[in-house]
Amino acid sequence: MIVTRFAPSPTGLLHLGHAYAALFAAEKATKGGGRFLLRIEDIDRTRSRADFEAAIFDDLAWLGLAWEQPVRRQSEYFDDYRAALARLDAERLVYPCFCTRKAVAAEVAGAAAAPHGSSVAYPGTCRRLSPSERDERIAAGELYALRFDSSEALKRFGPLTFSDGGRGTIAVDANVLGDAVIARKDVPASYHVAVVVDDAAQGVTLVTRGEDLLDATHLQRLLQASLGLPEPGYHHHALIRNDAGERLSKRDGAQALAALRAAGESPSAIRQRLGFA
Numbered sequence: 001m002i003v004t005r006f007a008p009s010p011t012g013l014l015h016l017g018h019a020y021a022a023l024f025a026a027e028k029a030t031k032g033g034g035r036f037l038l039r040i041e042d043i044d045r046t047r048s049r050a051d052f053e054a055a056i057f058d059d060l061a062w063l064g065l066a067w068e069q070p071v072r073r074q075s076e077y078f079d080d081y082r083a084a085l086a087r088l089d090a091e092r093l094v095y096p097c098f099c100t101r102k103a104v105a106a107e108v109a110g111a112a113a114a115p116h117g118s119s120v121a122y123p124g125t126c127r128r129l130s131p132s133e134r135d136e137r138i139a140a141g142e143l144y145a146l147r148f149d150s151s152e153a154l155k156r157f158g159p160l161t162f163s164d165g166g167r168g169t170i171a172v173d174a175n176v177l178g179d180a181v182i183a184r185k186d187v188p189a190s191y192h193v194a195v196v197v198d199d200a201a202q203g204v205t206l207v208t209r210g211e212d213l214l215d216a217t218h219l220q221r222l223l224q225a226s227l228g229l230p231e232p233g234y235h236h237h238a239l240i241r242n243d244a245g246e247r248l249s250k251r252d253g254a255q256a257l258a259a260l261r262a263a264g265e266s267p268s269a270i271r272q273r274l275g276f277a
Contacts, residue, residue, distance in 0.1 A: 002034030003205045005233055006060075006067075008070030008183040009041045010052035014059045014257045015208070016126070016274065017240040023276045024237050025208040026065055037202055043074040043081075043187060043194050059257040063267050072202060074194050082187035084197050084227055085182065093153055094182065094227055095253065096144040097126040098133050120146065121178030144185040148192075150174035157225035162217055165206075165235030187248035196220050200229040210237040212247065240274070 004025040008018055013215050029036040038060070042048035060067070074081075088094045092123045104122060126134075127149060138144065151174045154160065161170035163177060182190045187198075207217075224231055239247045260270065271277060 002032030005037040007039040011047040017248040147179040
């Protein structure tokens with residue numbers, strides 16, 4: 001059975017791009033005689049708002065979509081994400097990073113300019129610190145984030161691949177996102193940790209989402225393997241863009257579903273416009 005999900009963040013109003021993603025996921029589930037789930041990704045408590053969540057439900061129902069209850073909210077499962085982080089820590093696949101974003105950007109730029117350098121997402125500065133130095137800096141009260149040791153994970157669990165419905169089999173490359181941050185002081189776990197834990201908990205078998213998240217799949221497959229989680233299939237679809245060819249964002253109020261509804265557009269017109277007649 002195919003199980004898909006649409007997982008918006010309640011940090012703004014849904015736009016046409018969200019509508020396409022939701023309809024795409026629902027269609028994949030329906031054609032496969034499966035299940036379509038809705039998940040609210042509200043792990044960022046500083047930006048998530050109840051009125052935006054209510055608007056998500058309203059817009060999706062207006063489009064004619066139905067989803068299973070109860071809806072999973074990430075904010076209710078922080079303990080699950082902490083448990084996943086603890087397991088990664090026990091496996092020595094995470095390390096504290098004391099670098100500021102500015103320092104990381106400067107080092108990446110320097111590495112790219114070197115004769116034999118290559119630009120990577122994070123150059124591994126703090127990965128090279130000794131355990132004693134890490135402990136001393138933490139004890140001194142330095143702020144830090146937790147990074148995932150992608151290269152070590154691939155060394156232990158690779159080679160890995162993932163299957164994309166539009167692109168075929170893709171080999172996992174640990175350098176695509178590098179040693180990404182997977183937890184900060186103000187957020188108990190990153191999107192990457194939360195999403196793999198959620199998909200496994202909900203039994204999602206097919207992850208459908210925009211092609212802008214294709215790179216993230218390399219990291220998420222590494223996390224799945226490291227945590228012993230099942231591997232879903234993937235389908236990264238094209239993005240809906242505005243007249244200037246730019247991908248839509250929540251700041252693009254003209255394309256918000258609420259604005260289109262207020263202007264008199266019907267659900268069937270939106271579906272036709274997006275190719276779901």
